[in-house]
Amino acid sequence: MSRASKGYDRGVIEDFGRWREFSAGMWAWIFHKFTGWVLVGYLFTHIAVLSTALTAQSADPATLQAGEDTFTQTIQTLEGQALVRVLEVGLLAVAVFHILNGIRLLLIDLGVGLEAQDRSFYASLILTGAIVIASVPTFVEGAF
Amino acid sequence: MAEHYSSFARGGTSWLLQRITAAFLVVVLAFHFFLLHFVNHAADVTFLGSANRMAEWGYFVTMVLFLVTATFHGVNGVYNALINQGLSGRGKQVVKWVLVVASALLIVQGVRLALALQGGVPA
Numbered sequence: 001m002s003r004a005s006k007g008y009d010r011g012v013i014e015d016f017g018r019w020r021e022f023s024a025g026m027w028a029w030i031f032h033k034f035t036g037w038v039l040v041g042y043l044f045t046h047i048a049v050l051s052t053a054l055t056a057q058s059a060d061p062a063t064l065q066a067g068e069d070t071f072t073q074t075i076q077t078l079e080g081q082a083l084v085r086v087l088e089v090g091l092l093a094v095a096v097f098h099i100l101n102g103i104r105l106l107l108i109d110l111g112v113g114l115e116a117q118d119r120s121f122y123a124s125l126i127l128t129g130a131i132v133i134a135s136v137p138t139f140v141e142g143a144f
Numbered sequence: 145m146a147e148h149y150s151s152f153a154r155g156g157t158s159w160l161l162q163r164i165t166a167a168f169l170v171v172v173l174a175f176h177f178f179l180l181h182f183v184n185h186a187a188d189v190t191f192l193g194s195a196n197r198m199a200e201w202g203y204f205v206t207m208v209l210f211l212v213t214a215t216f217h218g219v220n221g222v223y224n225a226l227i228n229q230g231l232s233g234r235g236k237q238v239v240k241w242v243l244v245v246a247s248a249l250l251i252v253q254g255v256r257l258a259l260a261l262q263g264g265v266p267a
Contacts, residue, residue, distance in 0.1 A: 015157075028149070029150065033151065033225055036225070037225075040221065040222055043215065047211075047250055048259065051257050053191065054257055056260075056264070057261075057264050059191075061266040064191055065192065065264065066190050069191045069194075071190075071191040072190040075187075079186055079187035079189075080187070088181075088186065092177065092181075094176060095173060105166075106166060109163060129200070139181065141187075
């Protein structure tokens with residue numbers, strides 16, 4: 001049995017009164033859960049907004065061509081709001097961290113990099129920050 | 145410290161499916177963000193533009209698989225996180241079925257809108 005599958009008592013990790021005791025691996029797990037909750041919540045919201053396509057599909061070709069259908073108008077109204085653009089940057093941060101830490105978890109499950117799992121968590125955080133900062137101009141273009 | 149933290153019991157079906165869907169989602173979620181924020185600006189998304197993308201069968205199938213795997217991965221993650229935090233007994237059964245129904249509704253609605261977009265290119 002590998003060290004990775006060894007049982008242990010980690011106590012109640014959700015007790016944030018213990019946060020000073022948390023190791024890098026515990027923070028990675030908490031961040032992965034938090035970003036996962038945000039992403040699954042967003043998935044339901046995303047499908048709800050895109051469902052305006054069901055109304056838009058019956059619009060006449062001229063309305064679609066002019067972008068005056070419900071789908072296009074809903075998206076462009078939302079994208080016209082600065083708050084939505086800022087929230088999208090937050091969504092990008094959440095998604096990029098979940099992807100990078102997810103790759104880290106897949107590798108650890110395959111037995112790769114377990115001994116460096118704290119450093120790979122810090123690398124995920126730094127890379128997430130770099131990608132998000134580099135993406136801000138594209139995400140907020142035309143909104144302010 | 146080389147401890148591995150996870151909400152999943154290693155080696156189970158739920159754990160394995162979470163990893164398989166993760167490997168797919170890592171690629172497709174990155175592609176989705178890149179295509180709809182960098183190649184096409186999100187503010188410029190229109191019904192006709194989306195319909196043209198969905199008219200490509202490869203894109204349509206990828207998006208439907210994206211919907212199904214993301215729903216499974218997200219809901220399975222939530223369910224296992226709750227079990228990991230002590231959910232058990234009747235509450236566990238109730239949460240399980242609420243999540244199953246919510247997932248089914250989300251997938252049905254997602255496929256309906258994907259079909260609406262796919263058929264939305266004027267002849």
